[in-house]
Every structure is written in structure tokens, then in C-alpha cells.
Amino acid sequence: MLISLSLLGFGNVGRGVAQVLLEKKEWFRRKYGLEFRVVSISDSSATIWDESGIDLMEALEVKKTFGSLSYWGDEYSIYHLSPIDVARKVESDVFIDVTPANPEAYKWYMEAFRMGRHVVTSNKPPLVFHYVELIQEAAMRGVNYRFEATVMAGTPIITLLQESLLGDEVDSIEGVFNGTTTFILSEMEKGLTFDEALKKAQALGIAEANPDVDIKGFDAAYKATILHNVAFEPMSFKKVEIRGIDDVSPEDIKRAKAQGNVIRLVAKIEKKRVSVEPVEIPKTSPLAVYGTSNVAVIKSDLMGEIVLRGAGAGVKETASAVVSDIIKCVKRE
Structure with missing residues (x-):
């Protein structure tokens, strides 16, 4: 099953998620029958968007070399989209937010839910200040809202x-x-x-x-x-x-x-x-x-x-929680 992903945030955790998706690609296919395609990546400077999928190895190299996705060459189109525009316009199955803490992020999730997308996040304030409306909207739209990475990084207390x-x-x-x-x-x-x-x-x-x-x-x-x-x-x-x-x-x-x-x-x-x-x-x-x-x-x-x-912290540990949540969103029982 092919699953398209939109990744918002390409700092340490975002790159950690991309690294896991890249390195364990075959393992995910064998174990779960899942193939992940990242169709957009956003950092604070730009959004790279390609419905046929982004080369994650190249994305990691560009970020490492230049520190910004806006310096990418001609291979991919560079867009300047707000997070809510990404949630609305980028066709993806799962909207992933690993940006720094931001209370306004709940608006992005509400839009993603309205578009029928699952949401996976490490962002705490939306859960603290808008828990009820987010949970209700996700349930009404028949999509998942998962947030294991918000507490204890990859240690699965939320799942427990x-x-x-x-x-x-x-x-x-x-x-x-x-x-x-x-x-x-x-x-x-x-x-x-x-x-x-x-x-x-x-x-x-x-x-x-x-x-x-x-x-x-x-x-x-x-x-x-x-x-x-x-x-x-x-x-x-x-x-x-x-x-x-x-x-x-x-x-x-x-x-x-x-x-x-x-x-x-x-x-x-x-x-x-x-x-x-x-x-x-x-x-x-x-x-x-x-x-x-x-x-x-x-x-x-x-x-x-x-x-x-x-x-309670760490790139690999937090990426573990994010990737696990992505799989839970889309895995068939």
C-alpha cells in the first residue's frame, strides 16, 4: 500500500524522520506492506512539493550543505506556502508536524482533518489548549490524530x-x-x-x-x-x-x-x-x-x-514515535 506523506519541519526531528523512512524503506514494505512517499517537505524558508515523491537522500544532503530548502536546484519546484496552505493544498494521506511548539498549529490540523488527512505531531500546545476540538474534528472526519512524540519522546506512554x-x-x-x-x-x-x-x-x-x-x-x-x-x-x-x-x-x-x-x-x-x-x-x-x-x-x-x-528526548527516539504513529494511522488490522 502506497502512503503519501507531507512533512512540516525539517530540523533535527524532521531530518530524523526522513532518515528512518529512507533507511528502513524495505523493512516497512516487508513487515507492514507499506511504501511511504514523501510528497512535500517544508522548513522555515520554503516547501518542496512533488506528487511523484521527493528524493529523501538528496533532501537531507541539501539541508546539511545549505541549511535551507530554498537553496535547492531546479529538480524540484520551490513553493512559499504557509503551514495551513500545505495542509489544504498538498495531497497527502498523513500530515506530519514536527515544527517547534506553536499554539497556532491547531488551525493547521483542523484544516488537514477537513481535507481527510491523518495528523501526526510532536507539537504540544495544540493538545494542551485545543484538545477537545481537535479530537472531535478528527473523529467526525474519520481520521487519526496521533501525538506519541509529545510526551517522553519515543517511550510509548500515550499508547499505553x-x-x-x-x-x-x-x-x-x-x-x-x-x-x-x-x-x-x-x-x-x-x-x-x-x-x-x-x-x-x-x-x-x-x-x-x-x-x-x-x-x-x-x-x-x-x-x-x-x-x-x-x-x-x-x-x-x-x-x-x-x-x-x-x-x-x-x-x-x-x-x-x-x-x-x-x-x-x-x-x-x-x-x-x-x-x-x-x-x-x-x-x-x-x-x-x-x-x-x-x-x-x-x-x-x-x-x-x-x-x-x-x-525523554533525542532525535532517534522522537523519530521513533513519529514513524510509529504514521504506521498506526494507516496500517490495516
Whole structure:
């Protein structure tokens, strides 16, 4: 079965998705009977669009060499389309959005749904602020809206909640969902100050140049809200209690360490209540992760406690979630 794809975003994750589609092309054909054809690729400068399919190897080389798709030669037509124009005009089975976080992206998805396209995304704000209307529109149009990559990268917590615990009532979820804050706190445990740890994270590409979304707790709060929406019911982000790690001092770290504990930015999710804040926890706790790992502890009535641990970031890991979602959208049972 031939599946056409429209790829919006050609940064690290977008290129990672293209690499997986290229390298595992034959494997997808053998295992699932699926052949993927990327008919458009958009970066911040241009859209390359060809209904007969784009050479992914060449696309990756152009991006690597020139840093922009607008520098491509004469082989493909170069268009300057808005994301909503791509959703409307480019004929594809699946609309894939791996652009940076953007609340306005929900408008692109609504248009894609109206055109009968599945949507796969790593973009968190639409799920946080427009969950109900997106889910309802996708259901009404008979298409899929999948977003595994929005929480814990490729670690399949969304799939677990949506598809694997159908007979369970979830009581609570606790988790560490932001690798940047875990890295900073881990480095502070080694003796660095907050500023030193942040600069190290930025130098390694773990933290953004403007790290506020991470260190002030908003990224973890977005992810926790998405999990609440999936596990329980839609919840207003305004009701989420948020405190970041920017006021955690070296003295706090030392005091916790002396007690055999660590401090982590912990999200707590119960029905109609979500909080994100630095919490002192025992080193033996499942939540005591290090580096950029993420972890979730799910408690339900039948299964009891499930601990899900994995990479919370990374190109390959996020691409894994995106590609898995593409396959789920189109695979015949």
C-alpha cells in the first residue's frame, strides 16, 4: 500500500524522520506492506512539493550543505506556502508536524482533518489548549490524530494509556518529564551552581538558549496536561499548579543529599488536579532518574503500579514515535 506523506519541519526531528523512512524503506514494505512517499517537505524558508515523491537522500544532503530548502536546484519546484496552505493544498494521506511548539498549529490540523488527512505531531500546545476540538474534528472526519512524540519522546506512554489499559481506571500518574531540569539538578548534585549547570546544559545542546520553558516548569506542565487529557478528561491549563527549579539552591541540594535524597521536577497527575514542582525524593525511588531520562509511575485499579522509563528526548527516539504513529494511522488490522 502506497502512503503519501507531507512533512512540516525539517530540523533535527524532521531530518530524523526522513532518515528512518529512507533507511528502513524495505523493512516497512516487508513487515507492514507499506511504501511511504514523501510528497512535500517544508522548513522555515520554503516547501518542496512533488506528487511523484521527493528524493529523501538528496533532501537531507541539501539541508546539511545549505541549511535551507530554498537553496535547492531546479529538480524540484520551490513553493512559499504557509503551514495551513500545505495542509489544504498538498495531497497527502498523513500530515506530519514536527515544527517547534506553536499554539497556532491547531488551525493547521483542523484544516488537514477537513481535507481527510491523518495528523501526526510532536507539537504540544495544540493538545494542551485545543484538545477537545481537535479530537472531535478528527473523529467526525474519520481520521487519526496521533501525538506519541509529545510526551517522553519515543517511550510509548500515550499508547499505553490509549490502547493497553482499556479495562483499567487510572488512579494517578507521577513522572519526571523534562530532561533539561533533571540534567541541571544532577549536575548541581556534583557541586555545580545552578548557573554553571545551566550553561553546561546549553553548551551540550540539552537546554535552549532561552531555557525558561524548561526551568520554570512549563514544558513538564504541558506534558502532564496532555497525560491528564488522555488518562482522565480535558483540563484547563490555567488550573495546573506550576513551580520550576530556578529557585532550587545548592543548599537545598546538599540538604537532600545528606538525607540520601535527590530533588527532581515531579509532575503529579490525578483526576482534575495537575501539579509540577521540585520534590525531594529518595534515591531509591523510581522517580530518581539521572541525565536526560524520563520516567512515569502509573497506578491503576487492575494493574497496580507500572513504571515506564526511557529517553525523554533525542532525535532517534522522537523519530521513533513519529514513524510509529504514521504506521498506526494507516496500517490495516
